[in-house]
Amino acid sequence: MTELIRLITLTGGLLAIMPLLLVSTLAVAIERLYFLKKMQREGSDIHNSLRQVPYQNIAALQTIANEFSDTLQGHLIATAIASRGEDADDTEMHIEEEIMAAMPKINRLLWVLDTSVTIAPLLGLFGTIIGMIQAFNVLSANGGPSKVTGGIADALVSTGAGLLIAIIAVYFVNYFNNLTRRIVHQLELIKLILINRMHGNGISGNAAQRPVASRVGAGG
Structure with missing residues:
Protein backbone atom coordinates (compact mmCIF):
# COMPACT_ATOMS: atom_id res chain seq x y z
CA MET A 1 0.00 0.00 0.00
CA THR A 2 2.87 2.35 0.83
CA GLU A 3 4.45 1.69 -2.57
CA LEU A 4 1.16 2.33 -4.34
CA ILE A 5 0.69 5.61 -2.51
CA ARG A 6 4.24 6.58 -3.48
CA LEU A 7 3.55 5.82 -7.16
CA ILE A 8 0.28 7.78 -7.04
CA THR A 9 2.10 10.74 -5.51
CA LEU A 10 4.87 10.45 -8.09
CA THR A 11 2.39 10.71 -10.99
CA GLY A 12 0.55 13.66 -9.51
CA GLY A 13 -2.40 11.50 -8.47
CA LEU A 14 -3.23 10.47 -12.05
CA LEU A 15 -2.40 6.82 -11.37
CA ALA A 16 -5.30 6.73 -8.90
CA ILE A 17 -7.71 7.45 -11.78
CA MET A 18 -6.61 4.35 -13.69
CA PRO A 19 -8.44 1.77 -11.51
CA LEU A 20 -11.64 3.81 -11.74
CA LEU A 21 -11.28 4.05 -15.51
CA LEU A 22 -10.63 0.31 -15.75
CA VAL A 23 -13.63 -0.57 -13.57
CA SER A 24 -15.96 1.69 -15.56
CA THR A 25 -14.67 0.23 -18.84
CA LEU A 26 -15.21 -3.35 -17.70
CA ALA A 27 -18.62 -2.55 -16.19
CA VAL A 28 -19.87 -1.02 -19.44
CA ALA A 29 -18.37 -3.85 -21.48
CA ILE A 30 -20.09 -6.53 -19.36
CA GLU A 31 -23.46 -4.73 -19.39
CA ARG A 32 -23.36 -4.12 -23.17
CA LEU A 33 -22.20 -7.67 -23.83
CA TYR A 34 -25.18 -9.09 -21.94
CA PHE A 35 -27.70 -6.69 -23.48
CA GLN A 52 -42.03 -20.04 -41.21
CA VAL A 53 -45.08 -17.75 -41.40
CA PRO A 54 -47.17 -18.09 -44.59
CA TYR A 55 -47.90 -14.97 -46.60
CA GLN A 56 -50.90 -12.91 -45.45
CA ASN A 57 -51.17 -14.91 -42.21
CA ILE A 58 -51.70 -12.08 -39.75
CA ALA A 59 -52.79 -14.44 -36.96
CA ALA A 60 -49.42 -16.20 -37.01
CA LEU A 61 -47.61 -12.84 -36.90
CA GLN A 62 -49.75 -11.79 -33.94
CA THR A 63 -48.84 -15.02 -32.13
CA ILE A 64 -45.13 -14.28 -32.56
CA ALA A 65 -45.66 -10.66 -31.47
CA ASN A 66 -47.38 -11.84 -28.30
CA GLU A 67 -44.68 -14.42 -27.59
CA PHE A 68 -41.89 -11.83 -27.90
CA SER A 69 -43.85 -8.81 -26.67
CA ASP A 70 -41.05 -7.70 -24.32
CA THR A 71 -38.45 -7.46 -27.11
CA LEU A 72 -37.67 -4.77 -29.66
CA GLN A 73 -38.21 -7.21 -32.52
CA GLY A 74 -41.60 -8.20 -31.11
CA HIS A 75 -42.51 -4.51 -30.97
CA LEU A 76 -41.60 -4.23 -34.67
CA ILE A 77 -44.05 -7.03 -35.46
CA ALA A 78 -46.78 -5.30 -33.45
CA THR A 79 -46.08 -2.05 -35.31
CA ALA A 80 -46.31 -3.85 -38.66
CA ILE A 81 -49.63 -5.44 -37.69
CA ALA A 82 -51.01 -2.09 -36.53
CA SER A 83 -50.26 -0.58 -39.96
CA ARG A 84 -51.40 -3.57 -42.03
CA GLY A 85 -54.27 -1.60 -43.59
CA GLU A 86 -51.80 0.71 -45.32
CA ASP A 87 -49.56 0.01 -48.30
CA ALA A 88 -46.09 -1.53 -48.10
CA ASP A 89 -44.26 1.81 -48.22
CA ASP A 90 -46.18 3.22 -45.26
CA THR A 91 -45.65 0.02 -43.26
CA GLU A 92 -41.94 0.17 -44.02
CA MET A 93 -41.72 3.78 -42.80
CA HIS A 94 -43.50 2.91 -39.54
CA ILE A 95 -41.15 0.00 -38.87
CA GLU A 96 -38.12 2.12 -39.81
CA GLU A 97 -39.26 4.76 -37.33
CA GLU A 98 -39.28 2.16 -34.54
CA ILE A 99 -35.81 0.96 -35.52
CA MET A 100 -34.42 4.51 -35.48
CA ALA A 101 -36.07 5.16 -32.12
CA ALA A 102 -34.33 2.07 -30.70
CA MET A 103 -30.81 3.03 -31.89
CA PRO A 104 -29.95 5.14 -28.79
CA LYS A 105 -30.80 2.12 -26.64
CA ILE A 106 -28.58 -0.12 -28.76
CA ASN A 107 -25.65 2.33 -28.68
CA ARG A 108 -26.10 3.33 -25.03
CA LEU A 109 -22.87 3.81 -23.00
CA LEU A 110 -20.60 2.80 -25.89
CA TRP A 111 -19.16 6.31 -25.73
CA VAL A 112 -17.54 5.31 -22.40
CA LEU A 113 -15.43 2.71 -24.21
CA ASP A 114 -14.49 5.21 -26.93
CA THR A 115 -13.45 7.67 -24.23
CA SER A 116 -11.33 5.05 -22.45
CA VAL A 117 -9.49 4.24 -25.68
CA THR A 118 -8.55 7.90 -26.10
CA ILE A 119 -8.09 9.21 -22.59
CA ALA A 120 -6.36 6.31 -20.81
CA PRO A 121 -3.04 6.51 -22.77
CA LEU A 122 -3.09 10.31 -22.51
CA LEU A 123 -3.57 10.21 -18.75
CA GLY A 124 -0.83 7.59 -18.48
CA LEU A 125 1.56 9.68 -20.55
CA PHE A 126 0.75 12.81 -18.58
CA GLY A 127 1.38 10.97 -15.32
CA THR A 128 4.72 9.72 -16.66
CA ILE A 129 5.75 13.26 -17.60
CA ILE A 130 4.91 14.51 -14.11
CA GLY A 131 6.90 11.63 -12.61
CA MET A 132 9.92 12.33 -14.81
CA ILE A 133 9.85 16.00 -13.84
CA GLN A 134 9.93 15.02 -10.19
CA ALA A 135 12.74 12.54 -10.87
CA PHE A 136 14.88 15.20 -12.50
CA ASN A 137 14.14 17.51 -9.60
CA VAL A 138 15.73 14.83 -7.38
CA LEU A 139 18.82 14.89 -9.62
CA SER A 140 19.20 18.64 -9.34
CA ALA A 141 18.64 18.60 -5.59
CA ASN A 142 20.61 15.53 -4.50
CA GLY A 143 22.83 14.66 -7.45
CA GLY A 144 21.77 11.02 -7.40
CA PRO A 145 21.52 9.49 -10.89
CA SER A 146 20.25 6.18 -9.49
CA LYS A 147 17.30 7.95 -7.93
CA VAL A 148 16.52 9.57 -11.27
CA THR A 149 16.48 6.29 -13.20
CA GLY A 150 14.41 4.67 -10.49
CA GLY A 151 11.96 7.56 -10.56
CA ILE A 152 11.61 7.35 -14.34
CA ALA A 153 10.96 3.60 -14.14
CA ASP A 154 8.28 4.19 -11.53
CA ALA A 155 6.72 6.94 -13.62
CA LEU A 156 6.42 4.58 -16.60
CA VAL A 157 3.95 2.51 -14.57
CA SER A 158 1.39 5.20 -15.36
CA THR A 159 1.95 4.85 -19.11
CA GLY A 160 1.73 1.06 -18.88
CA ALA A 161 -1.55 1.25 -16.97
CA GLY A 162 -3.02 3.65 -19.51
CA LEU A 163 -2.01 1.47 -22.44
CA LEU A 164 -3.45 -1.63 -20.77
CA ILE A 165 -6.83 0.05 -20.31
CA ALA A 166 -6.75 1.33 -23.90
CA ILE A 167 -5.99 -2.15 -25.26
CA ILE A 168 -8.92 -3.65 -23.34
CA ALA A 169 -11.25 -0.83 -24.38
CA VAL A 170 -10.32 -0.87 -28.08
CA TYR A 171 -11.04 -4.60 -28.26
CA PHE A 172 -14.53 -4.08 -26.86
CA VAL A 173 -15.12 -1.03 -29.06
CA ASN A 174 -14.37 -3.02 -32.21
CA TYR A 175 -16.35 -6.02 -30.99
CA PHE A 176 -19.44 -3.99 -30.10
CA ASN A 177 -19.27 -1.98 -33.33
CA ASN A 178 -19.36 -5.23 -35.25
CA LEU A 179 -22.11 -6.64 -33.01
CA THR A 180 -24.32 -3.56 -33.38
CA ARG A 181 -23.92 -3.69 -37.16
CA ARG A 182 -25.11 -7.30 -37.13
CA ILE A 183 -28.08 -6.39 -34.94
CA VAL A 184 -29.08 -3.49 -37.21
CA HIS A 185 -28.79 -5.79 -40.24
CA GLN A 186 -30.96 -8.31 -38.40
CA LEU A 187 -33.58 -5.64 -37.71
CA GLU A 188 -33.59 -4.59 -41.35
CA LEU A 189 -34.03 -8.21 -42.41
CA ILE A 190 -36.95 -8.64 -40.01
CA LYS A 191 -38.48 -5.47 -41.46
CA LEU A 192 -38.29 -6.86 -44.98
CA ILE A 193 -39.76 -10.21 -43.90
CA LEU A 194 -42.68 -8.44 -42.22
CA ILE A 195 -43.40 -6.33 -45.29
CA ASN A 196 -43.22 -9.37 -47.56
CA ARG A 197 -45.43 -11.49 -45.31
CA MET A 198 -48.05 -8.77 -44.92
CA HIS A 199 -48.11 -7.21 -48.40
CA GLY A 200 -46.72 -9.97 -50.62
CA ASN A 201 -48.26 -13.09 -52.04
CA GLY A 202 -45.15 -15.24 -52.35
CA ILE A 203 -43.82 -16.95 -55.46
CA SER A 204 -45.65 -20.03 -56.64
CA GLY A 205 -43.77 -23.06 -57.86
CA ASN A 206 -45.09 -22.66 -61.41
CA ALA A 207 -44.12 -19.00 -61.56
CA ALA A 208 -40.64 -19.81 -60.31
CA GLN A 209 -40.15 -22.51 -62.94
CA ARG A 210 -41.63 -20.60 -65.89
CA PRO A 211 -38.49 -18.56 -66.79
CA VAL A 212 -36.38 -21.73 -66.69
CA ALA A 213 -38.79 -23.55 -69.03
CA SER A 214 -38.80 -20.60 -71.39
CA ARG A 215 -35.03 -20.58 -71.59
CA VAL A 216 -34.91 -24.32 -72.25
CA GLY A 217 -37.50 -23.96 -75.02
CA ALA A 218 -35.61 -21.09 -76.57
CA GLY A 219 -32.38 -23.05 -76.48
CA GLY A 220 -34.03 -26.06 -78.19
Whole structure:
Protein backbone atom coordinates (compact mmCIF):
# COMPACT_ATOMS: atom_id res chain seq x y z
CA MET A 1 0.00 0.00 0.00
CA THR A 2 2.87 2.35 0.83
CA GLU A 3 4.45 1.69 -2.57
CA LEU A 4 1.16 2.33 -4.34
CA ILE A 5 0.69 5.61 -2.51
CA ARG A 6 4.24 6.58 -3.48
CA LEU A 7 3.55 5.82 -7.16
CA ILE A 8 0.28 7.78 -7.04
CA THR A 9 2.10 10.74 -5.51
CA LEU A 10 4.87 10.45 -8.09
CA THR A 11 2.39 10.71 -10.99
CA GLY A 12 0.55 13.66 -9.51
CA GLY A 13 -2.40 11.50 -8.47
CA LEU A 14 -3.23 10.47 -12.05
CA LEU A 15 -2.40 6.82 -11.37
CA ALA A 16 -5.30 6.73 -8.90
CA ILE A 17 -7.71 7.45 -11.78
CA MET A 18 -6.61 4.35 -13.69
CA PRO A 19 -8.44 1.77 -11.51
CA LEU A 20 -11.64 3.81 -11.74
CA LEU A 21 -11.28 4.05 -15.51
CA LEU A 22 -10.63 0.31 -15.75
CA VAL A 23 -13.63 -0.57 -13.57
CA SER A 24 -15.96 1.69 -15.56
CA THR A 25 -14.67 0.23 -18.84
CA LEU A 26 -15.21 -3.35 -17.70
CA ALA A 27 -18.62 -2.55 -16.19
CA VAL A 28 -19.87 -1.02 -19.44
CA ALA A 29 -18.37 -3.85 -21.48
CA ILE A 30 -20.09 -6.53 -19.36
CA GLU A 31 -23.46 -4.73 -19.39
CA ARG A 32 -23.36 -4.12 -23.17
CA LEU A 33 -22.20 -7.67 -23.83
CA TYR A 34 -25.18 -9.09 -21.94
CA PHE A 35 -27.70 -6.69 -23.48
CA LEU A 36 -26.55 -6.89 -27.10
CA LYS A 37 -26.00 -10.66 -27.15
CA LYS A 38 -29.47 -11.13 -25.63
CA MET A 39 -30.96 -8.87 -28.31
CA GLN A 40 -29.11 -10.77 -31.04
CA ARG A 41 -30.37 -14.14 -29.75
CA GLU A 42 -33.95 -12.86 -29.54
CA GLY A 43 -33.68 -11.45 -33.04
CA SER A 44 -32.38 -14.75 -34.37
CA ASP A 45 -35.29 -16.66 -32.77
CA ILE A 46 -37.84 -14.18 -34.13
CA HIS A 47 -36.26 -14.23 -37.58
CA ASN A 48 -36.48 -18.02 -37.72
CA SER A 49 -40.10 -17.92 -36.56
CA LEU A 50 -41.06 -15.27 -39.12
CA ARG A 51 -39.52 -17.29 -41.94
CA GLN A 52 -42.03 -20.04 -41.21
CA VAL A 53 -45.08 -17.75 -41.40
CA PRO A 54 -47.17 -18.09 -44.59
CA TYR A 55 -47.90 -14.97 -46.60
CA GLN A 56 -50.90 -12.91 -45.45
CA ASN A 57 -51.17 -14.91 -42.21
CA ILE A 58 -51.70 -12.08 -39.75
CA ALA A 59 -52.79 -14.44 -36.96
CA ALA A 60 -49.42 -16.20 -37.01
CA LEU A 61 -47.61 -12.84 -36.90
CA GLN A 62 -49.75 -11.79 -33.94
CA THR A 63 -48.84 -15.02 -32.13
CA ILE A 64 -45.13 -14.28 -32.56
CA ALA A 65 -45.66 -10.66 -31.47
CA ASN A 66 -47.38 -11.84 -28.30
CA GLU A 67 -44.68 -14.42 -27.59
CA PHE A 68 -41.89 -11.83 -27.90
CA SER A 69 -43.85 -8.81 -26.67
CA ASP A 70 -41.05 -7.70 -24.32
CA THR A 71 -38.45 -7.46 -27.11
CA LEU A 72 -37.67 -4.77 -29.66
CA GLN A 73 -38.21 -7.21 -32.52
CA GLY A 74 -41.60 -8.20 -31.11
CA HIS A 75 -42.51 -4.51 -30.97
CA LEU A 76 -41.60 -4.23 -34.67
CA ILE A 77 -44.05 -7.03 -35.46
CA ALA A 78 -46.78 -5.30 -33.45
CA THR A 79 -46.08 -2.05 -35.31
CA ALA A 80 -46.31 -3.85 -38.66
CA ILE A 81 -49.63 -5.44 -37.69
CA ALA A 82 -51.01 -2.09 -36.53
CA SER A 83 -50.26 -0.58 -39.96
CA ARG A 84 -51.40 -3.57 -42.03
CA GLY A 85 -54.27 -1.60 -43.59
CA GLU A 86 -51.80 0.71 -45.32
CA ASP A 87 -49.56 0.01 -48.30
CA ALA A 88 -46.09 -1.53 -48.10
CA ASP A 89 -44.26 1.81 -48.22
CA ASP A 90 -46.18 3.22 -45.26
CA THR A 91 -45.65 0.02 -43.26
CA GLU A 92 -41.94 0.17 -44.02
CA MET A 93 -41.72 3.78 -42.80
CA HIS A 94 -43.50 2.91 -39.54
CA ILE A 95 -41.15 0.00 -38.87
CA GLU A 96 -38.12 2.12 -39.81
CA GLU A 97 -39.26 4.76 -37.33
CA GLU A 98 -39.28 2.16 -34.54
CA ILE A 99 -35.81 0.96 -35.52
CA MET A 100 -34.42 4.51 -35.48
CA ALA A 101 -36.07 5.16 -32.12
CA ALA A 102 -34.33 2.07 -30.70
CA MET A 103 -30.81 3.03 -31.89
CA PRO A 104 -29.95 5.14 -28.79
CA LYS A 105 -30.80 2.12 -26.64
CA ILE A 106 -28.58 -0.12 -28.76
CA ASN A 107 -25.65 2.33 -28.68
CA ARG A 108 -26.10 3.33 -25.03
CA LEU A 109 -22.87 3.81 -23.00
CA LEU A 110 -20.60 2.80 -25.89
CA TRP A 111 -19.16 6.31 -25.73
CA VAL A 112 -17.54 5.31 -22.40
CA LEU A 113 -15.43 2.71 -24.21
CA ASP A 114 -14.49 5.21 -26.93
CA THR A 115 -13.45 7.67 -24.23
CA SER A 116 -11.33 5.05 -22.45
CA VAL A 117 -9.49 4.24 -25.68
CA THR A 118 -8.55 7.90 -26.10
CA ILE A 119 -8.09 9.21 -22.59
CA ALA A 120 -6.36 6.31 -20.81
CA PRO A 121 -3.04 6.51 -22.77
CA LEU A 122 -3.09 10.31 -22.51
CA LEU A 123 -3.57 10.21 -18.75
CA GLY A 124 -0.83 7.59 -18.48
CA LEU A 125 1.56 9.68 -20.55
CA PHE A 126 0.75 12.81 -18.58
CA GLY A 127 1.38 10.97 -15.32
CA THR A 128 4.72 9.72 -16.66
CA ILE A 129 5.75 13.26 -17.60
CA ILE A 130 4.91 14.51 -14.11
CA GLY A 131 6.90 11.63 -12.61
CA MET A 132 9.92 12.33 -14.81
CA ILE A 133 9.85 16.00 -13.84
CA GLN A 134 9.93 15.02 -10.19
CA ALA A 135 12.74 12.54 -10.87
CA PHE A 136 14.88 15.20 -12.50
CA ASN A 137 14.14 17.51 -9.60
CA VAL A 138 15.73 14.83 -7.38
CA LEU A 139 18.82 14.89 -9.62
CA SER A 140 19.20 18.64 -9.34
CA ALA A 141 18.64 18.60 -5.59
CA ASN A 142 20.61 15.53 -4.50
CA GLY A 143 22.83 14.66 -7.45
CA GLY A 144 21.77 11.02 -7.40
CA PRO A 145 21.52 9.49 -10.89
CA SER A 146 20.25 6.18 -9.49
CA LYS A 147 17.30 7.95 -7.93
CA VAL A 148 16.52 9.57 -11.27
CA THR A 149 16.48 6.29 -13.20
CA GLY A 150 14.41 4.67 -10.49
CA GLY A 151 11.96 7.56 -10.56
CA ILE A 152 11.61 7.35 -14.34
CA ALA A 153 10.96 3.60 -14.14
CA ASP A 154 8.28 4.19 -11.53
CA ALA A 155 6.72 6.94 -13.62
CA LEU A 156 6.42 4.58 -16.60
CA VAL A 157 3.95 2.51 -14.57
CA SER A 158 1.39 5.20 -15.36
CA THR A 159 1.95 4.85 -19.11
CA GLY A 160 1.73 1.06 -18.88
CA ALA A 161 -1.55 1.25 -16.97
CA GLY A 162 -3.02 3.65 -19.51
CA LEU A 163 -2.01 1.47 -22.44
CA LEU A 164 -3.45 -1.63 -20.77
CA ILE A 165 -6.83 0.05 -20.31
CA ALA A 166 -6.75 1.33 -23.90
CA ILE A 167 -5.99 -2.15 -25.26
CA ILE A 168 -8.92 -3.65 -23.34
CA ALA A 169 -11.25 -0.83 -24.38
CA VAL A 170 -10.32 -0.87 -28.08
CA TYR A 171 -11.04 -4.60 -28.26
CA PHE A 172 -14.53 -4.08 -26.86
CA VAL A 173 -15.12 -1.03 -29.06
CA ASN A 174 -14.37 -3.02 -32.21
CA TYR A 175 -16.35 -6.02 -30.99
CA PHE A 176 -19.44 -3.99 -30.10
CA ASN A 177 -19.27 -1.98 -33.33
CA ASN A 178 -19.36 -5.23 -35.25
CA LEU A 179 -22.11 -6.64 -33.01
CA THR A 180 -24.32 -3.56 -33.38
CA ARG A 181 -23.92 -3.69 -37.16
CA ARG A 182 -25.11 -7.30 -37.13
CA ILE A 183 -28.08 -6.39 -34.94
CA VAL A 184 -29.08 -3.49 -37.21
CA HIS A 185 -28.79 -5.79 -40.24
CA GLN A 186 -30.96 -8.31 -38.40
CA LEU A 187 -33.58 -5.64 -37.71
CA GLU A 188 -33.59 -4.59 -41.35
CA LEU A 189 -34.03 -8.21 -42.41
CA ILE A 190 -36.95 -8.64 -40.01
CA LYS A 191 -38.48 -5.47 -41.46
CA LEU A 192 -38.29 -6.86 -44.98
CA ILE A 193 -39.76 -10.21 -43.90
CA LEU A 194 -42.68 -8.44 -42.22
CA ILE A 195 -43.40 -6.33 -45.29
CA ASN A 196 -43.22 -9.37 -47.56
CA ARG A 197 -45.43 -11.49 -45.31
CA MET A 198 -48.05 -8.77 -44.92
CA HIS A 199 -48.11 -7.21 -48.40
CA GLY A 200 -46.72 -9.97 -50.62
CA ASN A 201 -48.26 -13.09 -52.04
CA GLY A 202 -45.15 -15.24 -52.35
CA ILE A 203 -43.82 -16.95 -55.46
CA SER A 204 -45.65 -20.03 -56.64
CA GLY A 205 -43.77 -23.06 -57.86
CA ASN A 206 -45.09 -22.66 -61.41
CA ALA A 207 -44.12 -19.00 -61.56
CA ALA A 208 -40.64 -19.81 -60.31
CA GLN A 209 -40.15 -22.51 -62.94
CA ARG A 210 -41.63 -20.60 -65.89
CA PRO A 211 -38.49 -18.56 -66.79
CA VAL A 212 -36.38 -21.73 -66.69
CA ALA A 213 -38.79 -23.55 -69.03
CA SER A 214 -38.80 -20.60 -71.39
CA ARG A 215 -35.03 -20.58 -71.59
CA VAL A 216 -34.91 -24.32 -72.25
CA GLY A 217 -37.50 -23.96 -75.02
CA ALA A 218 -35.61 -21.09 -76.57
CA GLY A 219 -32.38 -23.05 -76.48
CA GLY A 220 -34.03 -26.06 -78.19
